[in-house]
Amino acid sequence: MELHDLWFVAIATLWVGFFFLEGFDYGVGILTRALARDDRERRVLINTIGPVWDGNEVWLLTAGGATFAAFPEWYATLFSGFYLPLLLILVALILRGVAFEYRGKRDSERWRGGWDLCIFFGSLVPAFLWGVAFANIVRGVKLDERHEYVGTFWDLLTIYSLIGGVTTLLLFLYHGAVFTALKTAGDVRERAIRLAGQVGVATIVAAAVFLIWTQTQHGSAATAVTGIVAAAALVASYLLNRTGGRDGWTFGLSGGALAFAAITLFVALYPDVMPSTVSAANSLTVENAAATPKTLGIMTWVAVIFLPVVLIYQGWTYWVFRKRIGLQSIPAH
Amino acid sequence: MDELLFARLQFGITTVYHFLFVPVTIGLSLAVAILQTAWARTGREHYRRATKFWGKLFLINFAMGLVTGIVQEFQFGMNWSSYSRFVGDIFGAPLAIEALLAFFLESTFLGLWIFGWDRLSRGVHLLCIWLVAIGTVLSAYFILAANSFMQNPVGYRYNPEAGRAELTDFGAVLTNKVLLATFPHTIFGCWVTAGVFLTAVAAWHLKRGRNLDVFRPSLRLGLVATLVGFGGVLVSGDLLGKVMTETQPMKMAAAEALYETQQPASFSLFTIGTLDGTRPVTQIEIPGLLSFLATGSFDGEVQGINDLNAEYQQKYGPGDYRPYIPIAYWGFRIMIGAGSLAALVALAGLWLTRGGRLPKNRWVWGIAIWSVVLPFVAHSFGWIFTEMARQPWVVFGLMETRAGVSPTVPAGTVLTSLIVFTALYGALAVVELGLMLRWARKDPPEEPAGGSSGDPSGSGDSDEDKPLAFAY
Numbered sequence: 001m002e003l004h005d006l007w008f009v010a011i012a013t014l015w016v017g018f019f020f021l022e023g024f025d026y027g028v029g030i031l032t033r034a035l036a037r038d039d040r041e042r043r044v045l046i047n048t049i050g051p052v053w054d055g056n057e058v059w060l061l062t063a064g065g066a067t068f069a070a071f072p073e074w075y076a077t078l079f080s081g082f083y084l085p086l087l088l089i090l091v092a093l094i095l096r097g098v099a100f101e102y103r104g105k106r107d108s109e110r111w112r113g114g115w116d117l118c119i120f121f122g123s124l125v126p127a128f129l130w131g132v133a134f135a136n137i138v139r140g141v142k143l144d145e146r147h148e149y150v151g152t153f154w155d156l157l158t159i160y161s162l163i164g165g166v167t168t169l170l171l172f173l174y175h176g177a178v179f180t181a182l183k184t185a186g187d188v189r190e191r192a193i194r195l196a197g198q199v200g201v202a203t204i205v206a207a208a209v210f211l212i213w214t215q216t217q218h219g220s221a222a223t224a225v226t227g228i229v230a231a232a233a234l235v236a237s238y239l240l241n242r243t244g245g246r247d248g249w250t251f252g253l254s255g256g257a258l259a260f261a262a263i264t265l266f267v268a269l270y271p272d273v274m275p276s277t278v279s280a281a282n283s284l285t286v287e288n289a290a291a292t293p294k295t296l297g298i299m300t301w302v303a304v305i306f307l308p309v310v311l312i313y314q315g316w317t318y319w320v321f322r323k324r325i326g327l328q329s330i331p332a333h
Numbered sequence: 334m335d336e337l338l339f340a341r342l343q344f345g346i347t348t349v350y351h352f353l354f355v356p357v358t359i360g361l362s363l364a365v366a367i368l369q370t371a372w373a374r375t376g377r378e379h380y381r382r383a384t385k386f387w388g389k390l391f392l393i394n395f396a397m398g399l400v401t402g403i404v405q406e407f408q409f410g411m412n413w414s415s416y417s418r419f420v421g422d423i424f425g426a427p428l429a430i431e432a433l434l435a436f437f438l439e440s441t442f443l444g445l446w447i448f449g450w451d452r453l454s455r456g457v458h459l460l461c462i463w464l465v466a467i468g469t470v471l472s473a474y475f476i477l478a479a480n481s482f483m484q485n486p487v488g489y490r491y492n493p494e495a496g497r498a499e500l501t502d503f504g505a506v507l508t509n510k511v512l513l514a515t516f517p518h519t520i521f522g523c524w525v526t527a528g529v530f531l532t533a534v535a536a537w538h539l540k541r542g543r544n545l546d547v548f549r550p551s552l553r554l555g556l557v558a559t560l561v562g563f564g565g566v567l568v569s570g571d572l573l574g575k576v577m578t579e580t581q582p583m584k585m586a587a588a589e590a591l592y593e594t595q596q597p598a599s600f601s602l603f604t605i606g607t608l609d610g611t612r613p614v615t616q617i618e619i620p621g622l623l624s625f626l627a628t629g630s631f632d633g634e635v636q637g638i639n640d641l642n643a644e645y646q647q648k649y650g651p652g653d654y655r656p657y658i659p660i661a662y663w664g665f666r667i668m669i670g671a672g673s674l675a676a677l678v679a680l681a682g683l684w685l686t687r688g689g690r691l692p693k694n695r696w697v698w699g700i701a702i703w704s705v706v707l708p709f710v711a712h713s714f715g716w717i718f719t720e721m722a723r724q725p726w727v728v729f730g731l732m733e734t735r736a737g738v739s740p741t742v743p744a745g746t747v748l749t750s751l752i753v754f755t756a757l758y759g760a761l762a763v764v765e766l767g768l769m770l771r772w773a774r775k776d777p778p779e780e781p782a783g784g785s786s787g788d789p790s791g792s793g794d795s796d797e798d799k800p801l802a803f804a805y
Contacts, residue, residue, distance in 0.1 A: 043804060043805065046805045047801065047804045047805055050444070050447075050448055050804065050805045051444035051445065051447065051448040051449070052441075052444055053444075054399065054440035054441075054443065054444055055437060055440040055441040055444055057403075057440070058432060058436045058437050058440050058441075061403065061406055061432045061436055062429065062432040062433050062436070062437070064406050064407065064410075064432075065406060065425065065428040065429035065430075065431065065432040065433075066425075066429045066432075066433075067425075068406075068409070068410065068417065068421055068424070068425035068428055068429060069421070069425030069426045069428065069429040069430075070425070070429075072417055072418055072420075072421020072422060072425055072497075073418055073421070075409075075410050075417055075421060075425065076410055076414035076415070076417040076418045076421065076739075077414065078410065079407060079409070079410025079411045079414065079417075080410055080411055080412070080414035080739035080741065080742050081741075083411055083739075083742055083746055083750070084746065084749075086407055086411060087411075087749070087750050087753060090403060090404055090407055091753060091757060093400065093403055094400040094401070094403070094404070094757065094761075095757075097396060097399055097400040097403075098396050098397065098400055098761065098764075100396075100805055101392060101393070101395075101396035101805075102393070102396065102764065102768060103805065104804075104805050105393070105768050105771075105772070106768070106771070144741075146740070147418075148414070148739075148740055148741040149741055150741055291421065291422045291425065291426075291500075292422050292499045292500060294499070294500050294501070294503075295422050295423070295425075295426055295499075295500045295503075298426060298500075298503050299426060299429060299430075302429075302430055302433065302434075303433065306433050306434055307433065310433065310437045310441075313437075313438075313441055313442075314437070314441050317441055317444060317445055320445060320449060320452050320453065321448065321452065325801070328800065329799075329800055329801050329804070330800060330801070330804050331800040331801060331802075331803075331804055
């Protein structure tokens with residue numbers, strides 16, 4: 001295994017971390033409209049992720065930065081090629097981030113209502129678009145011999161990529177619902193469990209279609225295994241949610257489903273990082289997209305030393321804020 | 334061509350905008366940490382109230398710095414893909430390390446600090462804000478390392494086969510002489526910003542005679558931070574000027590609009606008339622000062638724009654290697670002028686408030702309040718100067734800016750993005766400023782019923798619990 005292979009694994013790991021963590025953030029953001037009935041319930045939901053959403057989002061920034069450092073060609077092609085979807089994601093993340101911090105800073109319903117829209121759409125839009133983006137990465141896009149994207153925005157919207165978008169959207173929503181079940185108390189929790197049950201069926205269907213499609217078009221024996229693990233974890237989570245009482249396991253399995261779904265995509269992709277549909281010779285691979293072994297070596301040391309530290313203190317944060325939140329936990333504005 | 338213009342405009346607008354919030358984040362996190370430490374050590378209530386008050390303003394500002402920072406990381410790839418391909422082997426690493434070392438630290442411990450008042454022991458809670466402050470400084474170091482490579486590329490070799498610059502010495506990148514000057518210059522500038530910010534807000538309250546116990550110490554902290562920061566800015570700026578003369582002599586020449594090489598070279602305080610070097614102009618000059626700023630000696634030689642342009646044409650081939658001079662000339666002066674004025678206000682403020690005095694004069698307070706714009710002006714023009722006067726290069730001597738844009742992204746797409754960000758940022762500026770003014774005018778929070786002392790032992794995982802000490 002060469003360094004660029006290791007860094008492919010590292011990038012995949014960062015995305016898995018992002019999907020697992022920010023996945024439930026997006027889900028909770030969508031639930032602020034889909035589940036909460038009033039301001040107080042909305043605040044219960046928002047405060048389940050209040051202390052952690054920002055740290056979770058850093059997984060995305062680190063994935064972006066690490067891609068830039070370890071695979072400059074991939075970073076350049078991906079970000080310039082997926083320009084408009086990324087622009088939408090940026091707008092969504094900006095509004096959503098500001099909304100969390102600002103919505104309680106004025107006592108006005110209109111004010112809060114506006115920010116609630118930002119939280120809802122700011123979570124919904126990226127939850128959908130990340131799926132579209134990843135489906136396109138796996139499927140391949142029009143790259144010329146300089147590795148530049150020569151397709152249009154509309155080329156990114158295929159049936160496969162739209163199913164990918166629906167899949168991540170539903171997975172995140174389900175993940176958010178079981179996270180809510182794990183982190184809240186009382187009526188909100190009951191309804192979150194019910195909603196997870198309803199969304200769960202659609203999620204399983206969408207994920208199955210997407211994974212089977214991925215398997216038939218881009219799969220291997222390895223992706224069959226990881227895909228089945230993802231599906232099994234999702235089904236197990238769904239069944240546990242129905243029987244109830246095992247919120248931690250339900251959530252863990254839902255996260256496992258997300259993680260293995262992401263792993264399946266990365267395994268399907270390897271050793272390409274961005275296939276070209278114009279000509280296989282134009283494809284970006286772990287080799288031709290990579291930084292020099294020198295840079296990769298330095299980055300490896302940095303990651304080996306600091307990623308465990310990050311995991312420890314981020315994990316500790318979840319321990320500190322382990323208590324469930326109920327209506328009575330919410331102070332007045 | 335349009336694409337280049339739009340991409341540059343977007344980078345300029347989003348970066349200057351981002352950097353309105355960054356200095357406040359860096360400086361104010363430290364100020365809040367200091368105030369909270371004072372509370373921890375003395376147990377005096379007004380320090381706790383000050384911590385809460387400034388912490389609130391810090392958070393309003395932090396949110397904006399955070400979200401506008403995401404754009405920065407994305408737009409290198411979106412608008413500048415050729416640049417990213419060319420320098421990614423060197424430039425990407427500091428960005429990735431910034432995320433891994435600094436962003437995680439800031440965001441995680443800020444979350445702990447905001448929500449952890451009743452969840453953590455006092456000591457651990459205090460540690461959190463210090464880690465946030467350290468994170469912001471680390472972040473500045475790595476992003477400035479990346480920027481310094483653009484000003485003065487070191488630790489690389491050009492690989493003609495791969496058509497890109499490749500890293501040879503990461504230590505050299507992290508100890509770039511531009512970085513060693515620009516990092517303290519930036520951080521001290523952030524202290525000035527936070528200092529003036531503290532001063533201005535405290536002045537608003539003191540003018541009305543409100544909350545003296547909280548705002549008198551805040552004012553002193555602000556004034557001292559401004560002056561200490563300015564001292565640091567001065568020393569590091571002097572060093573930076575000399576490093577700049579050595580590594581980018583064109584930038585120094587542009588800063589003075591010095592067309593012909595001079596020895597000794599004078600520094601003009603201002604100019605009335607054209608700066609294109611063709612006609613004589615009205616100037617007030619200080620003899621030998623430019624020589625001193627550039628070389629450390631009052632009769633040192635400073636190379637002029639025309640000579641440097643001819644030299645670069647020899648070295649890099651035909652072309653125009655002059656930046657846009659008026660921006661460089663005025664940007665440099667506005668930066669220095671605004672920064673110095675802020676320091677002057679602080680110096681006067683320190684004198685007027687000596688021994689616990691509070692000026693009665695309303696316009697004295699008015700000046701203190703309005704001086705809040707000065708550091709932002711100084712920072713903005715400092716960056717505009719340092720980036721614009723590097724042109725036509727994106728990486729000095731290595732890659733021209735026009736070669737860095739994304740070749741297949743249509744101009745209309747970049748224009749769309751430019752319009753979206755400008756509109757969005759404009760709207761958010763109104764929102765942020767409104768909130769900032771609103772919360773800056775509030776009284777610092779009183780001790781809440783039930784106390785705010787740490788209760789780390791907690792009551793386990795019980796679902797029935799008292800309300801959170803803080804909730805969104």
